[in-house]
Amino acid sequence: MLYLVKISLLSLKNKISSLKFSEDLKAAFFIFIGINLVLIVYAGSYSLLKYVNSAAVAGPLIANKITALMFLTAFLMTALSAVIVSFSSIYFGKDLKLLLYLPVKTAAIFSFKALNASFYASWMVFAVLMPFLFAFGTVKNAGVWFYVFAPVFAVPFLASASFAGTAFSVIIMKFFPAAKIRNIMFVTGAVFFTALLAVLRLTYSQKLISTEGFALLSQYLSYLDAPTAKVLPSWWYAGSIFGLASGNLSSTLAYFFMLLAGAASMWAVLKIFAKKYFIDGLNEGQAFAASKIKKENYSVSSPFSSLLKKDLKVFFRDSGQWSQILIIASIVLVYLFSMYKLSFETLKMHNVMSLVNCALVWFVATAAALRLSFPLISLEGESFWFLLTVPVGKFKIFTEKILFGTLPVCAVSVILIAVTNYIMSISAPVFIFTVSATVFISALIGCASVSIGSILPKFNYSSIPQIESSLGGLVFMLFSFFVIMVNIFIIMQPVKLFYSGLYSPEVFVKYFILTVLVNLCFSAIVFSAGYNSFVRIEK
């Protein structure tokens, strides 16, 4: 197995040494953004934990509870990632055929692949968890050993989670029909994520901030002090971290050994499952899905609508794509629920919240565009030769992609802003103004997502999230953030006047025209840049 690890390390070394200057720049840009994100997580966590920790009576307990919930979330997220990563890496990895031909024991191949999947499933969670933990240590005035051992203890913690996720994949591959396995896995993943988001948002946060559900304060305090899912490694990790922070050595060691024992047991279970089911699952995985669609339709379509139909069919049949919808739907539902639960007692609150709501809806539009529209060009991937050889002008093809990517984003945004405005009882002029403005802003976001996807495509991908997290995805997010800020600045003026009692239809019309012009200008610029790049794509 060490030889297989060596191959991976050599590949990484060769990849780094063969980077061109432009790729070096790209890598440096990514590292810069990454460091900034880590710093932002640290700053945000520090502010939150410091604020909470300083609250009278229950402050330190709430800080601990938040930390334990954070670990539970990290555990579930890692397990979920491992389900998806292990599935594509262990059963459908591109190097699998080569590895199986090598004179290496199947058990060693499995172990190598499982450890590989664990690394890829957990590194991002680790990167987010560490700044949070360091903020926790700072708030709790932990000693220097806290910062040394907190990352070390995270290794068995995240390993348990990823081994559990991988074991789940092995079982699923054995007992479900191979033809449907890909769909089952993606949907399981999406449902898992949706449930996690909903549970965390709808249950825990409500309980944490409100004592209404508890008859006595002592009940509230004992809820805070009680272990969070104490049979899971997330609580053992929390126990070891709390012990480290408070200098309680025996508690730290006890929980650390539980973590080690948990990781070792999960690895042993995984190996037993693998011994029994890995080869069977592998054989099943190679079987193909032969879904029959019998309808033969000879109705005439124009080349443009023919391409549009093709994109629709591909979208709805590729579970990797439509499972993204479930995730967006969960974000939308949780957002709507949050708005429903908010109460606005003052006019000033209405004013502020109507603007915050616009910004949040446009961020949801950005999230939707990143998942649905941004990957459209990259997803053509190996079939791009087809688009380049068919007798349809590139302008038409690009316009079709823009239309396909923009309409759903517009629809989601307009519905969302209208519903949230209604829930918040926003006054008619502001209601109409924000909904109308959203049509143009979301159209710009949709257009920008496809265009930036064309400027910075990622044709070599193994899963759609890889396209979303590419440099292009990052650039699109930054561009979208900029667009949202500009638009908030514009719509702030008439809304502020309205809530100050200075309503004037002329002002609204003036600012609406300004919003339309600004967004149309930006749309024209990104469309033109995207189209110019599309024309230059060579395959």
Next chain:
Amino acid sequence: MDKIISVEVKNLVKKYGNFEAVKDISFDVKKGEIFSFLGPNGAGKTTTVKVLTGLLKPSSGEVSVLGMDVLRGIDKIKSRIGFVPDQPYVYPYLTAFEYMRMIGDIYKVPVEKQQKMIPELFEMFELDGRSGEIIDSFSHGMKQKLVISGVLLHDPEIMFLDEPLVGLDPASARLVKDIFVRLAKSGTTVFMCTHVLDIAQKLSDRICIVNGGRILALDTFENLKKNYASDSDLESVYLGIVGGTGGKQIKMLDGI
């Protein structure tokens, strides 16, 4: 009288960054000709075909297809040519039938003709039982047959084929060869990159051998044989021109 020229290439150069994949090549292909483009891996064959079909832009030189410059007239050219790539990547979530219908609509093939030809092509390539299945479930050879069917559906004036026989079973390979010969007789030009020398020898009107981005030889098989004083088959001619006689290299295996 000379035949009409279908493809004309003058001093074509194609660079990828600093690397020159195609180095100043010139040739022409006549209407109704079967023209084989041979060469070792990395010789520049696929790059040349991609330039001819508009997938890549030439770095310099002139390329005209059906009398039109590929840079200026590519949109018009595309409707009159067909392309089979070296890897038959097609939309995996469409069914074979949907793929053919899409081709029919995009190339504006009359519906009556589609209704007649699509089932015929499926039957000919033994895809008729699988036409309602998504392409993702097809083998490499089946995908190849589907892409070739798609090209035949819109009846192009020139067919550009990059390794068209790879992955095909013997019966399908024979069928495809017969189709090429019949099409060429009816005036369709066939431009084919291949490593299958036996087929190139039997089918081609002319053979072009390239290596390192340059043309090393271009003539009929009979003339190549004469010029390179070779044995009876194209393999000997090819190895004589490109190098790599096989005998010397195989000695390296002595003692293994």
